[in-house]
Each structure stands twice: as structure tokens, then as C-alpha cells.
Amino acid sequence: MTLELQRLQREAMRGLDAAVRRQLTQVWRLASSTDAEAMTRALLALVPDVIATHGDIAATLAAGYYDEARAAAGAAGRFAATPAKPAPLEQIEAAVRWGVDPLWSRTPDTVAARTRIEGSATRLTRQPYHDTIKDSVRRDPARARYARTLGYSEHGPCGFCSMLAGRGAVYAASTVGFDSHDHCTCSSIVVFRPSDLPAENTWLGNEWQTVTAGAVDSVEARARWDAHVAALNELNQP
Numbered sequence: 001m002t003l004e005l006q007r008l009q010r011e012a013m014r015g016l017d018a019a020v021r022r023q024l025t026q027v028w029r030l031a032s033s034t035d036a037e038a039m040t041r042a043l044l045a046l047v048p049d050v051i052a053t054h055g056d057i058a059a060t061l062a063a064g065y066y067d068e069a070r071a072a073a074g075a076a077g078r079f080a081a082t083p084a085k086p087a088p089l090e091q092i093e094a095a096v097r098w099g100v101d102p103l104w105s106r107t108p109d110t111v112a113a114r115t116r117i118e119g120s121a122t123r124l125t126r127q128p129y130h131d132t133i134k135d136s137v138r139r140d141p142a143r144a145r146y147a148r149t150l151g152y153s154e155h156g157p158c159g160f161c162s163m164l165a166g167r168g169a170v171y172a173a174s175t176v177g178f179d180s181h182d183h184c185t186c187s188s189i190v191v192f193r194p195s196d197l198p199a200e201n202t203w204l205g206n207e208w209q210t211v212t213a214g215a216v217d218s219v220e221a222r223a224r225w226d227a228h229v230a231a232l233n234e235l236n237q238p
Contacts, residue, residue, distance in 0.1 A: 001072045002069055002072050002073060002192075002193075002195070002196045003196070003198060005065060005068055005069050005072065006065075006069075006149065006187070006189050006198065008065075009061065009062075009065045009187060009189075010149065010151075010152075010187055012061050013058065013061065013126065013129065013185070013187060014152060014185070016054055016057060016058055016061070016125065017122055017125070017126075017185060019054060020050060020051075020054050020118075020121050020122065020125050021118060023050045023054070024047070024050060024114075024117065024118055024121060027043070027046045027047060027050060028114060030042065030046065031043050031046060036100070036103040036104045036108060039100065039103060040096075040097070040100045040103065043096050043099075043100060043117065044093055044096050044097070047092065047096050047117065047121065048089055048092045048093065048096075050121065051086065051087060051092050051121055051124045051125050052086040052087070052089075052092070054125045055086035055087055055124065055125050055127065055128040056083070056086055056128070058125055058126055058127075058128050058129040059083035059084045059085075059086070059128035059129060059131070059132045060083045061129065062081070062083065062084075062128070062129040062130075062132035062133055062136075062188070063080075063081035063082060063083045063132050063136070064081075065190075066081040066132065066133060066136045066190055067080060067081050069189075069190050069192065069196070070140070070142065070144075070190070070192065073192035073193055073196065075140075075142035075144070075192050076141075076142060077140075077141045077142060079136075079139070079140045079141065079142065081132060081135075081136040081140075082132070082135070082136075083128065083132055084128040084129075084131035084132040084135055085128065085131075086127075086128050087124040087125075087127045087128065091124065092124055095117075095120035095121075095124060096117060096120070098116065098120070099113055099116035099117035099120055100113050100116075100117070101113070101116075102116070116182070118183075119182030119183040120182050122182065122183055122184065122185065123180050123181065123182050123183070123184055126180070126184070126185070127180075129187070129188065130180070130188045133146050133188035133189075133190055134146065134171075134188070136190070137171075137172065137190060138172075142192060144190050144191060144192045145169040145170065145171055145172055145190075145191045146169065146171050146172075146188050146189060146190050146191060147165070147167075147168055147169040147170075147171060147188075147189050147191055147197060147201055148161065148164050148165045148167075148171075148186050148187070148188065148189075148201075149165060149186060149187045149188075149189050149198060149200070149201065150162065150165050150186055150200065151184060151185025151186040151187065152185055153183075153185065155233060155237075156229070156232065156233030156236055156237075157186075157229065157233070158181075158229070159222070159225050159226035159228075159229040159230070160179075160181070161184065161186050162204055162225070162229050163204075163208060163222070163225055164179065165186070165200070165201050165204050166201060166204030166205040166206075166207065166208045167205065168191075168197055168201050168202065168205055169191035169194075169196075169197050169201075207228070208225060211224050211225055211228045212224055212225060
């Protein structure tokens with residue numbers, strides 16, 4: 001039941017990512033201009049609302065998932081998750097300003113700018129989802145933990161996310177936040193029981209131990225791991 005809830009949540013968030021991209025396509029058309037300053041102003045006016053609106057949805061999805069997972073696990077006590085707030089406006093505006101930087105060069109690159117903004121939008125829309133899971137773990141007397149599950153990508157997961165997913169349910173709200181990068185589609189899952197952790201996480205943890213055995217330091221370990229993940233991604237390409 002819990003693993004099925006995780007699958008449904010991943011699908012729901014994938015649909016939300018697609019909705020954000022569709023909205024940004026409309027925003028891009030409205031903001032399109034040969035004047036970098038005018039386009040920057042338009043994007044600063046329009047993009048925050050897209051991220052905030054969909055961030056609210058993401059947080060609501062996370063709260064619903066947490067409560068259902070808690071019930072499925074038969075956790076003791078009473079608790080109800082509360083959706084986190086969207087990413088702060090200042091954080092969104094900073095991401096937009098960084099995203100439009102390619103528009104200000106001698107040869108404006110609209111493709112690069114759009115890619116940047118879409119990547120930041122994905123991360124910032126999902127941020128309230130992760131915050132909701134983390135805050136619920138912190139407040140819930142059931143003392144659950146949370147873990148990372150890998151997202152979807154045509155090129156496969158990155159080494160960084162694969163490494164963190166392989167650590168399993170080691171994350172408590174008091175120890176670490178949910179690190180993510182632009183375009184990251186990984187999810188937070190709550191783990192009340194060992195059976196709540198997907199087999200993929202355990203497999204990744206075992207792979208990490210095998211691949212990095214004998215590494216002289218963390219730098220060598222990461223280099224070995226990144227190369228291993230890249231090779232796996234290459235094998236899995238159609």
C-alpha cells in the first residue's frame with residue numbers, strides 16, 4: 001500500500017511539472033521581446049505567480065500523501081500534516097534574474113534562458129513538497145524518517161541524487177534539508193517502517209559500498225560513483 005502511494009505521488013508530481021512547463025510556455029510567449037530589459041521585467045512579473053500557485057498544489061499533495069502513508073503504516077497517535085508555504089518571492093526573483101542572464105549577452109540566447117528558468121521553476125515548485133514532508137517528520141510524534149526517491153529524466157539520474165537516494169531513510173528533520181538542483185525531479189518519501197523504503201534505494205546503497213570500496217577519500221569515492229552512474233545511464237539509453 002505504501003509503495004503504491006509513493007508511485008501515485010511521483011505520477012502526480014510529474015503531472016504538476018508538466019503543468020508548470022505549459023504555463024511557462026504561455027508566459028514566454030507573453031514576455032517575448034527583443035529588448036532584454038523589457039523581457040526581464042515581464043518574466044519577473046509573471047513567473048513568480050506560476051511557481052507560487054503550483055507550489056501550493058505541490059505542498060497540498062505532499063500533506064495528503066503524508067497522512068495517507070501514516071494511516072497505512074498504522075502509526076500511533078494523532079497527527080495531520082500541514083502544507084508548507086511556497087518558495088519566498090525573493091528566492092523566485094533571484095532565480096529569474098539568474099535565468100535571464102543569457103538574454104543580456106551580445107548574442108542573446110533565448111533557449112539557454114528558457115532552459116534555466118524552467119529548471120529553476122521545477123526546483124522551486126517542488127520545494128514546498130519537500131518542506132511539507134520534512135516539517136511533518138519534525139512535528140509528528142511517530143518519529144518517522146524521510147528518504148529520497150529518484151525522479152525521471154531521459155538521460156537518467158545524476159550521481160549526486162543517486163548517492164543521496166542510496167543512503168535510505170537516514171534523514172530526520174533535525175539533521176539535513178532536501179538538497180536539489182535545477183531540473184531535479186526527485187521526491188521525498190516518508191518512512192515509518194523498513195518496508196516503506198523502495199528496493200531501489202537499498203540497491204543504490206549496496207552499489208555505493210561496492211563501487212567506492214577502497215577509495216582513499218571522499219573525492220575519489222564521488223569520482224568513482226559519478227563514473228559508475230554515468231555508465232549505467234549509458235547502458236539504459238534506448
